[in-house]
Amino acid sequence: MKLVTAIIKPFKLDEVRKAVSDVGVQGVTVTEVRGFGRQRGHTEIYRGAEYAIEFVPKTKIEIAVENGLLDQVIEAIIKSARTGKVGDGKIFVFDLVQVVRIRTGERDASAI
Amino acid sequence: MKLVTAIIKPFKLDEVRKAVSDVGVQGVTVTEVRGFGRQRGHTEIYRGAEYAIEFVPKTKIEIAVENGLLDQVIEAIIKSARTGKVGDGKIFVFDLVQVVRIRTGERDASAI
Amino acid sequence: MKLVTAIIKPFKLDEVRKAVSDVGVQGVTVTEVRGFGRQRGHTEIYRGAEYAIEFVPKTKIEIAVENGLLDQVIEAIIKSARTGKVGDGKIFVFDLVQVVRIRTGERDASAI
Amino acid sequence: MKRLPMLAFLAVLTLLMPAAWADAPTEPTLISVDKISAGDTAWMLTSTALVLMMSIPGLALFYGGMVRKKNVLATLMQTFAIVCVVTILWWLAGYSLAFTPGSKVLGGFSRALFNGMTFMHDPVNKLSVSHLALTIPETVYAMFQLTFAAITPALICGAFADRMKFSAMLAFMAAWSLLVYAPIAHMVWEPTGWLNIAGVLDYAGGTVVHINAGMAGLASCFVLGKRLGYGREAMPPHNLTLTLIGASLLWVGWFGFNAGSAGAADGRAGFAMLVTQLATAAAALGWMFAEWISKGKPSVLGIASGAVAGLVAITPASGFVGPTPAVIIGLVAGVVCFVAATSLKHALKYDDSLDAFGVHGIGGIIGALLTGVFVSKEISGVDGSVWIQLKGVAVTVAYGFAASFIILKIIDMSIGLRVSEEQEREGLDISLHGESIE
Amino acid sequence: MKRLPMLAFLAVLTLLMPAAWADAPTEPTLISVDKISAGDTAWMLTSTALVLMMSIPGLALFYGGMVRKKNVLATLMQTFAIVCVVTILWWLAGYSLAFTPGSKVLGGFSRALFNGMTFMHDPVNKLSVSHLALTIPETVYAMFQLTFAAITPALICGAFADRMKFSAMLAFMAAWSLLVYAPIAHMVWEPTGWLNIAGVLDYAGGTVVHINAGMAGLASCFVLGKRLGYGREAMPPHNLTLTLIGASLLWVGWFGFNAGSAGAADGRAGFAMLVTQLATAAAALGWMFAEWISKGKPSVLGIASGAVAGLVAITPASGFVGPTPAVIIGLVAGVVCFVAATSLKHALKYDDSLDAFGVHGIGGIIGALLTGVFVSKEISGVDGSVWIQLKGVAVTVAYGFAASFIILKIIDMSIGLRVSEEQEREGLDISLHGESIE
Amino acid sequence: MKRLPMLAFLAVLTLLMPAAWADAPTEPTLISVDKISAGDTAWMLTSTALVLMMSIPGLALFYGGMVRKKNVLATLMQTFAIVCVVTILWWLAGYSLAFTPGSKVLGGFSRALFNGMTFMHDPVNKLSVSHLALTIPETVYAMFQLTFAAITPALICGAFADRMKFSAMLAFMAAWSLLVYAPIAHMVWEPTGWLNIAGVLDYAGGTVVHINAGMAGLASCFVLGKRLGYGREAMPPHNLTLTLIGASLLWVGWFGFNAGSAGAADGRAGFAMLVTQLATAAAALGWMFAEWISKGKPSVLGIASGAVAGLVAITPASGFVGPTPAVIIGLVAGVVCFVAATSLKHALKYDDSLDAFGVHGIGGIIGALLTGVFVSKEISGVDGSVWIQLKGVAVTVAYGFAASFIILKIIDMSIGLRVSEEQEREGLDISLHGESIE
């Protein structure tokens, strides 16, 4: 099993969620994050004091998938999250050693 | 070493924290997240415009443990986080390649 | 490739970001988290009701790096994040199976 | 108030007006427009606006900031909806039941639907005035009293925060307004009311408003029980900024409440405002230092709560006492209410969530009794006694608690008072109103 | 208002003053200071403060809480900046164009730069008064009217929230204030205005303020089009706490708006305040229950919107009708505006983002027409008719919409009205003002 | 103010009253209640409420929104606690020291504990009035002045935000109120005060309140030093919504401050309100456009700061100048304060955190001097001169700075002024008050 983590533009969240649901994903966990990268932030000025806000608001989504589903999910994310502009974000994939569903105690595949 | 990640119901945080402390965990990192899964969200209506809020507030806890402690920690989380109702959440386990304590520079086991 | 995750003191974020940029990191993702550990929280009293706030505000930074850069990045973080006081935080390192840049579809090394 | 300022006006008026005037009306009557004082009317219009501001947004924010984030909108909505409901009831019958002669315990229906409250335009040029405020239009007096009738039930909400059904809350407040507020107001303020005849002093509502609401609050936390997880889960106020805005607006608005209770822009009003300011500051500092000494830190919630305790305690005394007694009343109220809200409650183990009883009930009782101690004949023209005051307190405590308790039980047995466990967990904002704040 | 209270004062004054006085001035004039009523002046100074409070912070918060978090500061800034710009324009020419005789459609420039508005100190002891309010200094009357001129354009902002350039907004509001507000105010309120002569009744601005602003709002959502992602993306209000504070301050401030429109602290003012309270409560409950029944839950946004709808609808009627009609007007306004804001808008598919038209346009029309139905000669000394009212409505609807539409088109073709797509996405706070809230 | 309106009243009064009255009292005296004007009293009661609202919640929010989230409650608490402390001091001695004859630099103790301030009820029917406001009860005058005494020290807090110990803050403000505020108020406003005798004009407190507070602020940022990380770490305002609410309430409340300084509801008050509105709008736009041009964007913080700068600058001039000068004063203040707060401060490298000096000090000086330029004998009945004004400014600048500096040093050497580094890092909300907002 793998955990697919994607950093995307916040306003893309709904589209991405629908896209991954369509390929069979049943659960997603979302976190509001701030990102630093090629996409630049903005400056704010308060009574002459300039503050460079380097971090851009981003949304992080985490999806646990069985290996079989991995590529489809990645494709779905790329398609739905892309605007073609700098700052579209990244996908990171990790190995999952174990998954448990707390309610039932089910493990791995059946727990996803 | 492993990193145990659990997505739980927010009001269960204190119980879970106590439970894992009891089995010897000394540190926990907590993040407020939103979850999409079998548990449904709710709808909000503002002047006739209905918004389906699909995401449910969840709390994510991360615990780095030595392999020896892994199963106890997982058991502790399951016991303390379970309500039996849909939405109790998931536990994800990852391999930890390295751990460092910033203050001392200690590594791995001694750093946890 | 590895994903370096560090839990640091919030006011250290700017320093750490500069430090890792200096060793060549081009992107960072930041999350506001709360931490429980050796560093104690504080108590708040509202009309005689005492609440022990056990969790301390922390900042989590995530950096995907090529293996070659790993040690420098860890060193940079340790140097810039250390105050020597309890609560300086931890660094966790994970294996990255795959990285994708959404905008271009580039993979791995070139996607970081 | 009311009866005495009435005498005051008469005193003044008699100096200025035809002797005929000396014997004052005992019920609302028509007078010629030129008997109206534009100055008094200006101040009473202003006072009405100030007292409404105490409820919305003042009290709504004071309470709203103290609850958990998931309940803030529901808490704001309670006060707002109560103002609306009481307004309609006041028009239907409330005003008439409270402020027309009727019996010793309740007024009549002669002013139901504000029937007979008129302003006859040129050339007639007459309008109706209340026998309790002869220099302002009756419409203004009725509006001023309406704002009192509206804030009183809203104060109760602090006791049962986070757990009552909105529908049950509406039903309770409607019943309470007519069955508890109106009679008590009549007994204490209307010249034919038996407590008024007995000589009970309550300048601006320490008894009618605060003890009354405080007892209803106490009854409600007994009937409803504690919040889910009370004592186990942390329930810190989510945003004391709102609470401090609320306390500030309560303070400012209270000038309308107390100085407005003079019914005129005169020396009595000036004194009422001055002593209100002194008692409030003394109580705020009293609570703050008591907390600082006993808990180690002076808190924002503490100083704000102390200010409200002082406002409550000086309310019945405001037109009767001088500056130094006001400072004493404030200090006592600040320290005693601090103890009530921080120790007594936890000792007795009831969940008066936002201390409606601890601040308004206790503060009101302190004020009512100390009014008897400090009343100055020079300023008010009357005497008072702690015993007579005690009588007023006892009646209100007993009736206020019992009647509220019964009404709540009836609603509980009929439509049910409390939200479901899931609703309470999810928070009332989403579960009752389908809304949430970011 | 204005014309009739003027008669009212005169009526009263004639009873008190030298016969000579009977024939009233028809333009601003100098009088001796002892003709000024301190009581009336006190209330009008207060009313002015209350109406300013309606705009800032009242309306600013009411709207600010309804937008998304990324646009809240920009929304607050619109109202604040409009108040500043209109203040300067009012001094330059606005007041003079609205409230000096001039022609049937517009006043003259005699009071430009407040030229001739004087207070001659001892020993002269004379000051200028407006012919529309003879017992208060002209400065106070001009200030009171300034606060009306300031809030009216600010109401429009609700229609085009989240997408207009700040520079374009300033240009539009400046032009609108002089080309739309001033003429309509003159026609309806100045005795020489043709709608005033025609007998159109508008006590406190249902036509001049609310219909007028509502139509401008409707025009602006047609010209600007929908918000990006409207209908697809969720755009829930980010913080209804602000909206409820705003609604509350609007309610409180509205006492200055309506009771202040009496121009005096008299029986007329008392009635205006009383009916304002009744209509507002009825409308708030009307909207709340309509929503509760049709959507399943009573919402904070609903009850707050209902209250504002009631305030709008009673505005033209406030000095003319009695209590029971006020309750009816409120109920109708609450329910109809609920339908307009929740169904009509979605049916007709225009993006009146915060319902400037749905609440102020519709509510204003309801109020204007029902004023003709319920006007009481006893209270107001005048008759009215639905037909004459309809005339006032029609003129304002037509002129308000057309003129606004043209001004907006011109600005759009010159400097452009709408922000870029990136700016709209990023949010106006950062993109237009370089600021954000935590 | 004070001295001149007194003359104004007398002027008016003499026309109405027995000749005997012509020679006015020079200290508080007893008069018959029927000499009191209900209209003037109504306005002064209202003004008092408005000025209190300026401090709480107005100023508290204006400052609270500008600090970092971890310090917002501590910042709100400063203003709230100062109001309480000054209230008690005003009763103890402050009022007496400022507003009884005494010497050329300080009053006496005849009114300590408000001793002798009475209202003798029917049948005596006499009450005490201040010689500075003969038509309202002395209680009202003392309360009105109390609200001025309370807001002035609170203004200082902007300079040392985020780093002063709460205990030290209380000590400093208590000392400052008696040792700095009272004498300056006496010298400028009390007829026996030497600057008053010298003919210094300060209608509503440009010198006494704003220059005075601004200099104390400047002294405090020198004594305390910069905030930790100043210049290196970002310290953006955490929630400008609060700041805009604060600025709005300051604006609204300022009508009580300036128009209330007439001490009556008369033509003078009307003029004061009108010019206040004009100067504020002009200054807000002045700052906004200056920023827009020089920094590229008009900001919410900018327009709000400009409005306050305008309010400050027009304060000393409000009863003395006409409309056009008011607009000029506003424009100058808006632009100059913009430069002071955005460039001067950074150039001189002191950390006047929220620009207490930059806005109140600079704005007050501009206003005081321009009052000398634009004073209109017609409106005010007096002449003025820039040189006499300069004298008043110089004295206040020198005494205000020096005295504040010394008091601060003494406190620093005794209990210590500044919080520990950890406390400052953690934030004052948690470290000093044990509270936090979500």
Ligand SMILES: Nc1ncnc2c1ncn2[C@@H]1O[C@H](COP(=O)(O)OP(=O)(O)O)[C@@H](O)[C@H]1O
């Ligand atoms: N090396 C990295 N480690 C962690 N997060 C990264 C890294 N590089 C980019 N990110 C995240 O991806 C977001 C987008 O990256 P950016 O370089 O701005 O544009 P793009 O994704 O188009 O290359 C960043 O804001 C950051 O949150």
Ligand SMILES: Nc1ncnc2c1ncn2[C@@H]1O[C@H](COP(=O)(O)OP(=O)(O)O)[C@@H](O)[C@H]1O
């Ligand atoms: N495949 C998944 N990947 C990531 N997070 C998931 C996944 N499935 C569920 N979750 C997280 O677990 C939470 C609970 O899951 P849900 O299906 O609602 O109930 P249950 O855990 O009882 O099956 C979700 O809200 C989501 O945050």
Ligand SMILES: Nc1ncnc2c1ncn2[C@@H]1O[C@H](COP(=O)(O)OP(=O)(O)O)[C@@H](O)[C@H]1O
């Ligand atoms: N075992 C752990 N698993 C996850 N996070 C941890 C763990 N131990 C510590 N942390 C995180 O590191 C932070 C700092 O740790 P703490 O023990 O307080 O001080 P130190 O890092 O100096 O040992 C904690 O607040 C928590 O967020």
